Amino acid sequence: MISQKAKYALRALVALAKQPPGSPTFIGDIAEEQKIPKKFLEQILLDLKHHGIVASKRGKAGGYGLLRPADTISFGEILRIVDGPIAPLPCLSKIAYRRCTDCKEEASCEVRRVFAQVADATRGVLDRTTISDAIGERLPPRLRDAVA
Amino acid sequence: MISQKAKYALRALVALAKQPPGSPTFIGDIAEEQKIPKKFLEQILLDLKHHGIVASKRGKAGGYGLLRPADTISFGEILRIVDGPIAPLPCLSKIAYRRCTDCKEEASCEVRRVFAQVADATRGVLDRTTISDAIGERLPPRLRDAVA
DNA sequence: TACTAACTCTACAAAGTCGATATAGTTTTC
DNA sequence: GAAAACTATATCGACTTTGTAGAGTTAGTA
Numbered sequence: 001m002i003s004q005k006a007k008y009a010l011r012a013l014v015a016l017a018k019q020p021p022g023s024p025t026f027i028g029d030i031a032e033e034q035k036i037p038k039k040f041l042e043q044i045l046l047d048l049k050h051h052g053i054v055a056s057k058r059g060k061a062g063g064y065g066l067l068r069p070a071d072t073i074s075f076g077e078i079l080r081i082v083d084g085p086i087a088p089l090p091c092l093s094k095i096a097y098r099r100c101t102d103c104k105e106e107a108s109c110e111v112r113r114v115f116a117q118v119a120d121a122t123r124g125v126l127d128r129t130t131i132s133d134a135i136g137e138r139l140p141p142r143l144r145d146a147v148a
Numbered sequence: 149m150i151s152q153k154a155k156y157a158l159r160a161l162v163a164l165a166k167q168p169p170g171s172p173t174f175i176g177d178i179a180e181e182q183k184i185p186k187k188f189l190e191q192i193l194l195d196l197k198h199h200g201i202v203a204s205k206r207g208k209a210g211g212y213g214l215l216r217p218a219d220t221i222s223f224g225e226i227l228r229i230v231d232g233p234i235a236p237l238p239c240l241s242k243i244a245y246r247r248c249t250d251c252k253e254e255a256s257c258e259v260r261r262v263f264a265q266v267a268d269a270t271r272g273v274l275d276r277t278t279i280s281d282a283i284g285e286r287l288p289p290r291l292r293d294a295v296a
Numbered sequence: 297t298a299c300t301a302a303c304t305c306t307a308c309a310a311a312g313t314c315g316a317t318a319t320a321g322t323t324t325t326c
Numbered sequence: 327g328a329a330a331a332c333t334a335t336a337t338c339g340a341c342t343t344t345g346t347a348g349a350g351t352t353a354g355t356a
Contacts, residue, residue, distance in 0.1 A: 002236050002263070004315065007248070010259045026331075035250040040316055046333065059324025062331045075262055088150050100155070102183040110282040111158045114223055114273070115150070121269035125262070134258040152344065174302075188345055194304065207353025210302045 006082040008036045009044050010134075013078065016054065017070040017131045024056070024063025044082070051081045071132035079126060086122060088115045154230040156184045157192050158282075161226065164202065165218040165279045172204070172211025192230070199229045219280035227274060234270060236263045 011034050019025050027045060031038040045064055048054045055067040066073070079086055080095055087093035091100050091112055103109050159182050167173050175193060179186040193212055196202045203215040214221070227234055228243055235241035239248045239260060251257050 001233065001238070003313095007237070007259060014258050028331085037316060039318080042332075043316090043334090049333095056332060057324090058322075058332050060330045061325060062323080064332090085149065089155070090149070110162050110284075111155060114277050114282050117273045117277070118270055121273055122266055125265045125269055129262050129265070134262050136258075151342095176302085185345060187347080190303075191305095191345090197304095204303060205353090206303050206351075208301045209354060210352080212303090 002079065003083050005040075005044060006079055008034070008041060009048060009078055009082045010075065010131075012036065012041060012045065013048075013053070013066070013070075013073065013131050014134055016064060016066050017135055019065070021065065024061075024065050026063050030064075048078070048081065053078070053081070066131075069132070070135070071130045073131045074127050075129050075131075075134070076123060076126035086126060087119045088122075089119075092116055092119045150227065151231050153188075153192060154227055156182070156189060157196060157226055157230045158223065158279075160184065160189060160193065161196075161201070161214070161218075161221065161279050162282055164212060164214050165283055167213070169213065172209075172213050174211045178212075196226070196229065201226065201229070214279075217280070218283070219278045221279045222275050223277050223279075223282070224271060224274035234274060235267045236270075237267075240264055240267045 012030050015030050015034060016025060027041055028038055030036065031041045045054060045056070049056055049064075049067075052067060053073060054064050056062065056064050076086060085093040085096045089100065089112060090096070090098035091103070091106060091109075092115060099106065100109070100112075103112070106112060160178050163178050163182060164173060175189055176186055178184065179189045193202060193204070197204055197212075197215075200215060201221060202212050204210065204212050224234060233241040233244045237248065237260060238244070238246040239251070239254060239257075240263060247254065248257075248260075251260070254260060
């Protein structure tokens with residue numbers, strides 16, 4: 001299960017991507033429209049700003065907007081920022097590898113071998129699907145490949 | 149990330165599957181060999197017993213064994229018992245569906261649509277890979293299909 | 297029969313995580 | 327200079343995770 005926080009983050013980014021670019025969008029507007037607690041959303045967007053996903057403008061006519069084009073922001077990238085590693089086992093994580101201390105030998109670990117397949121399958125979707133894909137601006141990856 | 153408990157459960161089942169059938173295996177032996185806290189493993193195996201995965205024999209010469217053939221026990225089944233739903237969102241769970249209260253309309257939810265693909269990919273591996281596959285008694289599903 | 301080594305159950309506890317709230321700023325516009 | 331927006335950090339209650347503890351039950355064996 002992904003966290004509520006990650007769900008909020010993705011919904012907020014989808015909302016921002018639908019907005020006409022140029023003029024910033026209020027946190028309050030997104031919070032209300034998406035039923036996200038405003039103060040909680042502030043934290044989330046601030047975090048995404050620190051990671052270079054969104055940009056903000058301060059002051060009375062301030063607000064948030066995407067810093068990069070929606071088709072360069074993948075679900076995987078956001079999930080890693082908000083929830084941490086995507087991998088189902090610490091010994092399979094790319095961004096936070098940690099050996100399983102209770103595992104004798106990594107190469108021969110049956111459980112690891114199976115979950116490596118899970119990780120590949122999961123990353124295959126999350127790292128190739130962007131915010132732009134999600135709002136249907138392009139065909140989803142699978143169809144795109146089929147057509148291309 | 150799957151829980152430590154689930155990892156223990158799967159490792160214990162792999163260990164049981166490698167054991168010659170017929171004579172039960174002590175919890176203590178598995179715990180020691182797999183470096184799992186014994187009392188914790190007792191809880192886990194008891195839970196698996198309640199769910200019809202393993203069988204136990206009480207008394208001095210007691211122990212545990214698989215109740216069903218290893219090729220009928222999938223990783224997905226064990227994960228659902230130990231960790232609960234596999235789905236990345238409550239509104240995508242088969243065993244514990246729950247609507248996202250903060251989502252306007254399920255059919256048009258962009259986040260849900262993407263994670264439905266993740267859920268399919270994950271289940272594709274977990275529900276088709278068995279303990280028997282993990283210990284290499286058969287070819288893994290993908291290769292098996294390719295050969296068949 | 298009594299002992300002992302195994303499984304069975306329930307309770308509890310320390311530490312961490314999650315989802316949010318609170319409070320006190322800072323910046324910009326009007 | 328007031329208002330409205332973003333920034334930043336601290337805190338909190340509920341829950342989950344990862345075990346530990348201890349008393350009870352069963353059955354083989356001397």
